[in-house]
Amino acid sequence: MDLHHHSLTLAKSSRHRYNEWIFRDVPSDITIEVNGVAFALHKFPLVSRSGRIRKLVSENRESAISRVELLSLPGGPETFELAAKFCYGINFEITPSNVAQLSCVSEYLEMNENFSNKNLRSRTDEYLNHIVYQNLEMSLLVLQQCENLLPLADELNIVTRCIDAIVSKACAEQIASSFSRLEYSSSGRLNMSRQKCESDWWVKDLSVLRIDMFQRVITAMKCRGVRPESIGESLMNYAEKELTKKSNDQPKDHERLVVETIVSLLPVEKLVVPLSFLFGLLRSSIMLDCMVGCRLDLERRIGSQLDMVTLDDLLIPSFRHASDTLFDVDTVHRILVSKLVDNYLAEIAPDVNLKLSKFVAVAESLPAHARTVHDGLYRSIDVYLKAHEGLSEQDKKKLCKLIDFQKLSPEAGAHAAQNERLPLQSIVQVLYIEQLRLRNTLYCSELGDNPKPQLHHQSWRINSGALSAAMSPKDNYASLRRENRELKLELARLRMRLNDLEKEHVFMKRNMEKSNSRKFMSSFSKKISQFNLFGRSYSRGSTSPSGHSHRTDSKVTVRTE
Structure with a gap:
């Protein structure tokens, strides 16, 4: 009864609204129904602007169609009412709150230039391009509106353009902030001020997004070089917002998805997020029964920072119904024991009298799943190889x-790639993995819109630590080394862009010291706003970074001609 009453109320409300602007002296000759709400309208204004309605009317000309039901119309009755007003030549305002809906409904109703000049589609595109995409806050608001307009909003490229605008503005503000912290030392050298960088004002604003949109924005930011500290802070804000709600408010599946997504988005750099936050995610992942890979990733990150762990961190409650213990001993055991065993191996490895079989036995005493990161094991084996130079190639x-080279950190992998003590086949395998990482880095830097590139290499595959290929190991080694050098040169080229910006800043700052005129300060500000590290042109529509974001609701009055 309540639902039926609500539908009747909505229908009466909509009918009352459009009765205020509809032609009262001309009888209606067509009724458009949208989600149960009926609009008594006229064919001529609609067919003059909407290609979809024109086709429906022309296809049913003989039957004199008088009622049309529009199924799955984007934005529902309220958006259709605005589109109908546009057809009738009635002015209304386009705002960040309705432009995405209007753009999608114009596509649905085929209100484009093929049927009328300056139609609704071109008006919304103009508003998006000249107003929304020039401002971070507006782009964020429109992106939030797109959550209920998928997949059409994605097909119209609105989602991608909003994400690109958000990331571009965030990068531009961080670059400007970095230059403002540059200062000359007593020796005349240019250094970065040690003053702590203020938190980016947009970090908390991202938490309004749905998890899938949030993931796409953060992934794009990581690819485009946004500071890891800012990304980490944004992840913590989002987790606090989504995981501290009452259990009745959010289903477990949603919380599980949030935890798994946040873990997958964590920056690779250490100390970007507090260790307590990692333990909090680990507790949540156990309680919500997240994927094994998610929990192992957290254990690996925690294991690499054991020197900072406190007793309270290790007291992880046991959330398993079948468990007899109060605390999750298995998880802590994996974290602690793997570190302990690898440290023990590193201590005994220099013993020249230690037989290979005993060293391998100790290394294999730890189950494969317990060693989530292989940096410690690699270090121990490297020490053993250095102390036992007479080992055969087979040994x-x-x-x-024993080493899973895919579980090495980037630093350990870089060391292994140049380690002549390793057998040639292992070096080739490390180089191959390094090449994948380099390609992914370059791919994300140049094509930030596709956060997860799929790289297909059919000439070989990695399986259980062994490399099979059509080429010989020596040929593979030479080829990979050459390709990796080329990839590193490409990365160096990207870094040179930042150096060029720093030189430009030094030049301008020296000129500024010579000239105190306001005219030069004005030109300097304009120059800063145009700095471009990633090969894109940044507009100055973004609001200034401050403790609080001042939202604007820019409006454009649509006038039909």
Whole structure:
């Protein structure tokens, strides 16, 4: 009864609204129904602007169609009412709150230039391009509106353009902030001020997004070089907002998705987020029964920072119904024991009298799933190889099979790629993994819109630590080293852009010291706003960074001609 009463109320409200602007002296000859709300309108104004309604009327000309039901219309009755007003030549305002809906409904109703000049589609595109995409806050608001307009908003490229605008403005503000912290030392050298960088004002604003949109924005930011600290802070804000709600407000599946997504978005750099936050995510992942990979990733990150762990961090409650213990001993055991075993191996490895079989036995005493990161194991094996130079190539291969090179950190991988003590086959494998990482980095830097590139390499595959290929190991080694050098040169080229910006800043700052005129200060400000690290042109529509974001609701009055 309540739902029926609500529908009747909505219908009466809509009918009352459009009765205020509809032609009262001309009888209606067509009724448009949208989500149960009926609009008594006239064919001529509608067919003059809407290609979809024109086709429906022309296809049913003989039956004199008088009622049309529009199924799955984007934005519902309220958006259709605005589109109908546009057809009737009635003015209304386009705002960030309705432009996405209007753009989608114009596509649905085919209100484009093929049927009428300056139609609704071109008006919304103009508003998006000249107003929304020039401002971070407006782009964020429109992106939020797109959540209920998928997949059409994605097909119209609104989502991608909003994300690109948000990331571009965030990058531009961080670059300007970095230059403002540059100062000359007593020796005349240019250094970065040690003053702590203020938190980006947009970090908390991202938490209004749905998890899938939030993931796309953060992924694009990581690819475009936004500071890891800002990304980490944004992840913590989002987790606090979504995971501290009452259990009745959010289903467990949603919370599980949030935890798994946040873990996948964590920056690779250490100390970007507090260790307590990682333990909080680990507790949540256990309680929500997240994927094994998610929990192991957290254990790996925590294991690499064990020197900072406190007793309270390790007291993880047991959330398993079948468990007899109060605390999750298995998880802590994996974190602590793997570190302990690897440290022990590193201590005994220099012993020249230690036989290979005993060293391998100790290394294999730890189950494969318990060692989530292989940096410690690699270090121990490297020490053993250094102390036992007389090992045969076969023994070296046997030893290196213990290492899963895909579980090495970027730093350990870079060391292994140049480690001549490793067998050639292992170096080739490390170079191959390094090449994948380099390609992904370059791909994301140049094509930030596609956060997860799919790279297909059919000539070889990695399986259980062994590399199979059509080419010989020596040929693979030479080829990979050459390709990796080229990829590193490409990364160096990207870094040179930042150096060029720094030189430009030094030049302008020296000129500024010579000239105190306001005219130069004005030109300097304009120059800063045009700095471009990623090959894109940043407009100055974004609001200034401050403790609070001042939202604007820019409006454009649509006038039909």
